[in-house]
Structures are given as structure tokens and as C-alpha cells.
Amino acid sequence: MAAISSHPLEEIFHPRSIAVVGASKNEQGTGWVGRLLSFGYKGRIYPVNPNAKKVNGLKAFPNIKNVPEKIDYAILNIPAHLTPQALLDCAAKGVKFVHCFTAGFSETGTSKAKQLEARLAKIAGDRDIRLLGPNCMGIYCPASRMTFDADFPKKTGPVAFVSQSGTEAMRLVFLARDTDVYFSKVISYGNAINLDAPDFLEYLADDKDTKVVACYIEGSRQLARLTAAVKKCLRKKPVIVLKGGLTGNGTGAVAFHTASPVGSKTSWDNFFKQTGAIPANTMGEVADIIQTLLRLNPPKGRRVALVGRGGGIGVIAADICERAGLEIPSFSNATRKRLGQIISEAGVSTRNPVETMAGMNGAADFYLRGLPVVDKDTETDIILVQIAIDIYGGRHTDLTPEVKDAAYALCAVADSLKKPLAVALFTGGHPKATGEALIIRKILTKAGIPVYSGVESASRAIGKVITFYKTGSCN
């Protein structure tokens, strides 16, 4: 059940009515009206189109001013040059929130488009309209069934994403869904000429439905306010920030994406220093950090017990962990002795990394008998299990039953472990291995175990989250 607060931005996520200005006459399920309908938006939808009587079965109106009821939220889906008049019409109708989906403003680089954008900003400012965009996808809020993609999950979750990019918002929603992680609110806010990241961060700080906040930010006209808003948020919950355009290349790309003032590298270094936000470099990393924050119990230290098929895999994993600021100390003698009683194969290590025995059957057996031993080791703080399906028995074999057994064995033992448990699941790219990996991942993530696509991504996310717990302000 979504919490409805008295915050002035609350209503943008729970409008009782939405007008789609420029609802396409021939739109099927893919237009704005169609996707709200098929996603089950709970309020009333009013298509606006002077040339249509109906859109997707709903009565259409020639102008938003002709709609007989109050409109809480309007979506502008019309050519850029028509947006100022449409915004004035929204103001006349008393619409508080307007999402300008239309692109073709300052990001085109032309002075004409920049002037048009400035006009939009002035109208919004003068008429007290909170304008989202232009050049953005708007809001996804599963609780109220608002969405910009009808294929998004209807399930709610504890994560909010404030994204200057619509495509990255889509990417993160799907990446997260694939690990059984869902969202409270996602905001794609584009050129940010009125509503900007700080507005949403200030709101999210107090949003009871949100436990973790992620941001993709290309730049902000209000960096000082953003810094303060992130700090405010961080007193209550973790904030991850992917800053796009930190390099020369990236800065150039921002110019014609959202035309945001990207700021200097120094100013953003300061932002991260001052706020303590968790920095990320790719959307995959954002998803990994979210999983870590939600699922990995805070580790007591950086010392990792590596468990998995051994040999070179263990050596390379140990190198990767160290590069991510984690340690792989030897187990205590007591642990090694107890592991030695379980492991009898020659050439199988009882130190750290410790090897599970051959095949997925050996892995399942080790999870049940070996992990409780590793859990009691005094020299390590975190258990990282490596599952390398690609090397188990080659790829002509169907390992599904063994793979499932191993995953369920891991789940069975997970609850009794005191140390935080994480899984690095790497599969190469063969159809069979990939399919088996998806099965394992589903079983493990449903059981609340964080699963990463490899030791590189696991150690990177875990290393950053440990640093955050040590220095961050929200715990």
C-alpha cells in the first residue's frame, strides 16, 4: 500500500486525472493513452486532439480547456512549437503538473529551440506549473499505475530512481526486475527547466515507500541545492549517483542529450565528497549496488571468504577482489581442519579460496556441509560463492536438475548463516548455461540472496557499499 504524504510533490505520483495533449488518433497500445489504459492507470484519462472524436475508445476533446473535469496532470505530446500555447491552456485549466514529453529544445543546439525552451520555463514559472521535462519520459509509479512503458512491472518495491535519461530509466527497471527488485517511483526528468533532481530528492527523503534512491544525473543548474538535497536524503536512506558526462567525451554527449550544465570534474568530485553518495559508472553497477544495499546484511569488515570451483578461478577472483578493496585472508587453522574433514579430494584447497567439490552435485553438498563451517571462521566477514556454470561438465549436458538442487541447497543454508552471503554467477554465453544461470538466479534472488554476473561486479558493488556503510551518514 502506497503512503500518501502531504508533500507538495506527492500529487504528481497520484494524479486523479491525466490529460494527454496530442493523443494520437490512430494510436494502438503504444501511445500515451494506450499504455496508461493497458497498465491499468487508476484515474481518469482525457485524450486531447482537435481532429479526433475518440482515442483508444475514450472521448477526445479539442483542447484541454474543454475537458469538463479537473485535470491533475497533463502530458504534452505535440510538436515543440505548439508547447507554449498548450502550457498556457494547461494553466488556464488549472493543471498543476505538466509533463512535456516533446523533444527538440535546447538539446538541438539551435538558438530558436533554446528560446522556445526559455519561453516554456517562463510560462511554468509565472503560472505556478510544476513542469517535468521537456524531452523526457515522465513518471512510473506502479502504486497509481502511471507509466511510460506498458511492459513495466506492476509490482511495487523499495527503490526510487531519479533519471535524467528515459532510456536509462527503462534499462534500470528491467535490469532490476530481472533480479526481482522493484520500484516505488521512477522519474525521467530530461532537460529539467523547472522540476529538477533536487525537487525529487527532497521529496524522496521523506517518502516512506522508498528505502533506496538511485540517480542518473547529467548536470544541474542547482548543484548547491542538489548537494543539500542528497545530503538530506542520505540522512534517511542510501543514495547512489551515476553522473553522466564526467569525461570530455561524456560532456560532449550530454550537450545534445539534455543540454544540462555538466559542471567541472572538480565540482562533482566535491559533490561526492560532501554528500557521501555512492558513485556508480554504469547502469549495471547501479543495479548491483541496489541489490547489495537491499540484500547483503552489512558486513563487519572487508575480509571475504571465497567459495567455489577453485584453481585459476579462485586466483583470478582473489586478484579482482583486492583491486576492489576487499581482502581474501587465509581461514583460521580450526576452519581449515574442519573443512579438511569435509573435503577429501586431492588438489582441492581448504584455504581461502575454498573449493567446492567437482560438479554441481559437489557444489550442493559443499553448500550444505561446508558453508556452516566457513560461517564460523574468525578471519573472514563475508561469504562470496562463485558459481561458474560454464565449466561444469561442458555444454552438451542438461544440468538443470543439478543446478536447481545446488540453488535450493544454497537457499536452505542461507538463513542459518550469520555472515552476509553473496553469489557471483558467471555463465559465459552458451544458451544452455545462460538458461541454467537464469534458473539459479531466480531461485536465489527470490530467497533474498544478492546475485551478481561475476566476481568483478560483485566485488565492485560490495566494496563500494562497505565504504558507504563506514563513511555514509544514514546508519
Place this chain on the structure above:
Amino acid sequence: MAAISSHPLEEIFHPRSIAVVGASKNEQGTGWVGRLLSFGYKGRIYPVNPNAKKVNGLKAFPNIKNVPEKIDYAILNIPAHLTPQALLDCAAKGVKFVHCFTAGFSETGTSKAKQLEARLAKIAGDRDIRLLGPNCMGIYCPASRMTFDADFPKKTGPVAFVSQSGTEAMRLVFLARDTDVYFSKVISYGNAINLDAPDFLEYLADDKDTKVVACYIEGSRQLARLTAAVKKCLRKKPVIVLKGGLTGNGTGAVAFHTASPVGSKTSWDNFFKQTGAIPANTMGEVADIIQTLLRLNPPKGRRVALVGRGGGIGVIAADICERAGLEIPSFSNATRKRLGQIISEAGVSTRNPVETMAGMNGAADFYLRGLPVVDKDTETDIILVQIAIDIYGGRHTDLTPEVKDAAYALCAVADSLKKPLAVALFTGGHPKATGEALIIRKILTKAGIPVYSGVESASRAIGKVITFYKTGSCN
């Protein structure tokens, strides 16, 4: 057809007969005899087991000395304490090459096991046996149908892999196969008490079947000789080296894997400086670099034209490329003008990154009409196409037909391009997206286009290979 040279190591890859000492009486397809049989080994196989009459349908002998024919190659699959006598028996029989699969030597850390290993080394040295191992998987050579995994591809290819780890050898063979890359020879050489990496590198330098050499090395007793051998090899063909145990963590892990003298970080820094070998940190990176060397025509410079679904994806990709030492300059005005004639959507960038139009259909169309324009741009050297299936239309939709069309469009235009072309294919992890990605990858790699799992891995591999072409010694 495999080239047979007069090099003294040639025969190890083409033995006319193999004895399996310690062939398990009850082995099914998974034992050494079974896997050679099922892989179609072209020579004669002699199981040796004093307690068996037959193994897998083949007559067994109580001792290798009882085999009535000449043995070129013996595999020792017996308890460690029995290996010295078995090696003496091999010597008595005149066997030139022995692969000691058995583990439980210096990597256990006990002085008894170390003494046993020293004894093996002495016997091999005294009797002129070239000993592979102990504690290793041995040789995979598809041309002669030798293998340590019956599921390995039978197809030959231009890559050799010299690996101190058997599991990493398995991993690379499968990773490579998933991108349609195959091997001339793979050697898993373990504790390296007799045959060591330099032996194989000296051989591979002149091996006509090998165009690219990759190595996974944990350490060597002969670093100076290894340096010379890699240099010799690099005069003829590229060499990639993943050094396991470059960090404190990794060094610890090596000790109980192959117990190799890992060497100091400085000595390995010098190794890379002196040789010019291409350094890699993970097996995935090794596979990426192999693909780059085999498939990406040498670029004239580091300036990348990024093509793909735009917005934040382009910004993040630009940042990632810069971190990997690549540049994303703006296209020339002429290019932008011509792209503008193709792209009419508002908010779609004609600069660099350039956006393909919405959906996979838009992508296919842009590949056909836009890539020839990008190809003629004077400001860029490489074309990197980003395919982000995960954000195309959500994951309830089956995009297989569109995905195939886009892949075939890319193949159709690829041959006519003068600039080197690479594809970053990222899919999140949803079953549908994953399946579609595998289809695209298969089509593209069959057409000889290098495909990477994302911009991060693509730019890292391409950046390293460009550095190699600029400074390396083999072109």
C-alpha cells in the same frame, strides 16, 4: 588441416598412441579413456590397470611396460605416491611425453608432497621425459582429437591457449566457442616442474596453425626465459597474458593452486614492459581481446563513432570509452548534414554518439542508410554499434523477427565499410532479451563481426589492442 612441424614438441600434440595409467575400471564416458574415445581420438588408446581386463571395451594392461606397442604419450591418473614408479615405468617403456593429471603435490604445502614432486622432476630430467604437470588437465588439440573434455568443440581455429589452470582453460574454450572462435592447441600445464610456459611459447611462435596466443600464468621458475619466449612469439603473432596472483590476495591463492613462484609485481611490470604482451585481468577480457585481434581490422586511431539508441546510453558509453583511452569526437559538419537527411525524429542526435531511430526496425534502417555515412566521416576511426535489446519495447514482446532483421542489416552493410566495425550487445538478463541477444550474436560473429557484452568490455579490449598495434612488435 593441421601443420606438422619438426619442432621437438610437435609430437606432444599428435601422439600416435596414448596410455592411460590408472584407467578406472568402471569409468563411463567421463574417464580419460571414455573422453578420448567419445571425442574421436585418432590414435590407439591403451588403458593400464592391474585390476581390470577391459576399460570401456578396450583391453587393459597391468603395467604400461606390458603394452605390446610403442607409446607416445601417457596420462597418469593414479594416487600421487604411485607416480614416481609409474614415471620410471614410462621411461622403461620409452615414453617421451607424460601428462601427470594427478594432484596432491607442492600445492598442498606439505614437505612430504614437495619431496614427492622433486622426485618426479628428477626422474623426468634424468630420463629425458617431457613431463606435463603434475596437477593439470593436459592437452586439447582438436586436429588430433586429444582432449580433456569430451564436450569441447571438434572444430579447429587459430587460437592457442597456454594455461596454468585447467578450469580457466575450460572457461576460455567455452567462452570463445560462444562467439564462434576456436583453438589450434590448448595446454593446461599445472605445477610446471618440467614443461613450462616458455616451452610452449617457443613452440607456438613457429606453429603455423596458431595466429593468436593467450596465456594464463600464475608464475614461472624461468621468468627470463619466459620473457624471451614471449618476445620471440610476439615477433610473429600477438600474445595476451593474464597473470594470476598480481595482488597479495591472488599470491596467496596461487600458493595452494599450482604453488608457482609468483614473482614480485615489479618483475611482472617489467615483463609486460619488456615484452609488449597484451595484459588482461579476467578470462572474459582474454576472450574479448582474442575477438578483437581476429575480427577488428586495425583501426587508424582511437576516435570512435558511437552508433545506437541514444540519450543516457550514449552519454554513459562516451564516459566509458574515455576511461578506456578512446575518444568520441563530434562528426564533421558534412557527416552531420548527411545524417540529418536520414534522421528526422525530434530529439534524435546526429552528432556523436548518433542515435538509431526507435525500435529494432529503426536500428535496421539506420544500419543500412546511416552506417555508410558514418563510414565516410573524417573525424572518426572506428564504428562501435550499441545494441541495447533490453530497452526495446519491454520484455513481454517477442522481438525475434526484428532482431534478426537488424542483425542481417548490419551484416549486409559490414562488408562495404572501410572503418573497423564492432558491436556492444547488452541485454540485461531477462530470458527473452537474453535469447534475442544470443541470436544476434550468432549472426554477427558468424559474419566475422566482433561482439562484446557491453561498451565497457568492448572499449577495454579495443583500447588495449590499439595500444598493442601502436607499440607491439608483430606488425
